[in-house]
Amino acid sequence: MAVCIMVIVKENYPFYVRSIPVENELKFHSVVHTSLDLVDEKISAMGKALVDQRGLCPGLLYPTEDYKVYGYVTNSKVKFVTLVDSSNTAHRDNEICSMFWKLHNSYTDVTCNPFPNPGDRIRPRVFDNMVTSLMTQVC
């Protein structure tokens, strides 16, 4: 089960954080922060030939003893980082990538909303519900 999903904008601050359980949020902040370098490294190392059909999905960034960290970058330099429980059986890259594509679609819908100003924290409930369903679905 995904324990944390974080959306980081191109200025490198977290735009949206969701974690289960909520108490571990600070710990996840530091893990995600350290993984940002890895995202940049993987993207620059990827080169033209390896770029995925939709979006840049470097996939597994690094495994820690409790969690595995996965990353995804959009064309507008927004990064999605997910922490998944290591105790589950290994997830195929396809599943993780399709999860990220759904996140990307929802995030695009949120940015197209004319009411909140760009740069405000994400508040629409649709995004929240979608993230909840994704977190429970990835098993």
Place this chain on the structure above:
Amino acid sequence: MADTVLFEFLHTEMVAELWAPDPDPGPGGQKTSLTVLESMGFRVGQTLGERLPQETLGFREELDVLRFLCKDLWVAVFHKQMDSLRTNHQGTYVLQDNSFRLLIPMASGLQYVEEAPKFLAFTCGLLCGTLHTLGFQSLVTAFVTALPACECWRWCLHAH
């Protein structure tokens, strides 16, 4: 196809509405209307910059982004590609459209050239907004020499 003209009608009404309250607002009032149009275009450009490139591959460099603007963005908004793209490879790009959709219904030639800039403000904002989302701070200006051709110049200030 009716849907190609829907945006043109809406745009014409937008410009007319912003100019209507004071037909001769003087330089100060005109500037406000132009700013409003540009900021509307900017916001639309920001969201288009998120949504349109979703299906495309990652952009490796500035030229890729400009090609995306000339092909995908222009086709999505104006249903045709940009006619030419020139660059000095130092951050300045000139995009030329020889039959800009928003100017075609007006005239052909030099008539109404002074009125044309207000019909370009939204598009300048659109380009600026899309570039901003894709990571480039830029300044976009547009020139009309003879309707319906128009040129957009874009200076890249810095990538962020």
